Amino acid sequence: MENNPIFFADGSDSRMMEAYKRAQETFKYFWREQSWEYRRIIPALTVSCVKIAFYQEDPETGENIVEHMWINDIDFDGDHVKGYLINEPNELTHIQVGDYVNVPLNEISDWLFAITPATKKQTGLSKLFSSSAEPLPKAYGGFTIQKMRSDMSPAERKDHDQAWQLDFGDFNDIEVVYEQKEKPENLIEHPMSRNMQADFVKFLKDYPDELTHTDENGLTILHKETIAGNLSSVEVLLTAGADRNLKTSSGKTALDFARQLNWEHLIPVLVN
Structure with a gap:
């Protein structure tokens, strides 16, 4: 901001x-x-x-x-x-x-x-006689x-x-x-980011080109996961070799976005 x-x-x-x-x-x-x-x-x-x-x-x-x-x-x-x-x-x-x-x-x-x-699933008599909406x-x-x-x-x-x-x-x-x-x-961390960490590691092994792919604005997957505040995903990307210094079309690194959006938990892992 x-x-x-x-x-x-x-x-x-x-x-x-x-x-x-x-x-x-x-x-x-x-x-x-x-x-x-x-x-x-x-x-x-x-x-x-x-x-x-x-x-x-x-x-x-x-x-x-x-x-x-x-x-x-x-x-x-x-x-x-x-x-x-x-x-x-x-x-x-x-x-x-x-x-x-x-x-x-x-x-x-x-x-x-x-x-x-989320609600506990009702079965049998408890479901039949429950009046709760x-x-x-x-x-x-x-x-x-x-x-x-x-x-x-x-x-x-x-x-x-x-x-x-x-x-x-x-x-x-x-x-x-x-x-x-x-x-x-x-x-601090979205539960899906934590729960999907192992799957994300496998995804990057299967599709290593995703590390360097950029969209129409020059955003890499590291930029996008940083913008979304996903610490586990950012750590996986950096371990897999994502370049933290790559800049978007507007000249911003992942660290710039972490600071701009005040994702304090991401800043230490993105600092060189």
């Missing part, structure tokens, strides 16, 4: 501005989860989207018209967030539903993903949503949550990773 990010906001609500800032600072956790979602055979996320601040100049007043709208099918290259608009603009005329969006990280205003909590998917992130929920009455919050069909939890205690309280180590 830039040292002096610009926040595009419609108004002067300091708490909403703080929500935008927190969303930007923690977006790396959204992307970490989303990047693993793309590798899953069976999807786990029931919701996955990012809110962007869109703006254009009002031809009459010359002031900015700002609308915060959601995009999905998210991609992230370490600098820019990309996806497709899923909201219909109210006033903006330069963008419409389905348009492809590519903005710097400092123009997002929120992110949200949701996962249905399936749990709602639990929401992670959603900083602007939680700010708005904090301004609602209990009845309004209940109606709001039912409309979303999500469990937003306590607006004063926003979680950013799955099972954050039960397994605080998940803040």
Whole structure:
């Protein structure tokens, strides 16, 4: 993230501005989860989207018209967030539903993903006589949503949550990773990164050219695993001979991304 990010906001609500800032600072956790979602055979996320601040100049007043709208099918290259608009603009005329969006990280205003909590499988009589409903998917992130929920009455919050069909939890205690309280180590390393380590070693042995392959932006697999914050994967790549000094088309090394996204656990292993 830039040292002096610009926040595009419609108004002067300091708490909403703080929500935008927190969303930007923690977006790396959204992307970490989303990047693993793309590798899953069976999807786990029931919701996955990012809110962007869109703006254009009002031809009459010359002031900015700002609308915060959601995009999905998210991609992230370490600098820019990309996806497709899923909201219909109210006033903006330069963008419409389905348009492809590519903005710097400092123009997002929120992110949200949701996962249905794992439950113990019921069998026999316990299943037959159980009256408990399936749990709602639990929401992670959603900083602007939680700010708005904090301004609602209990009845309004209940109606709001039912409309979303999500469990937003306590607006004063926003979680950013799955099972954050039960397994605080998940803040450091995604469990799939740890669990897939042996498979990743085999993958690189079978496909050694992946170490030097670059995409259209010049990102190697080491850049991508660093951007996603995957320590185990980064360690495997370095052991396999990945060049930590390779730069992207924009001139950034994996270490640059680790520092930029504040993945503190990756910095020591990427330093020469």
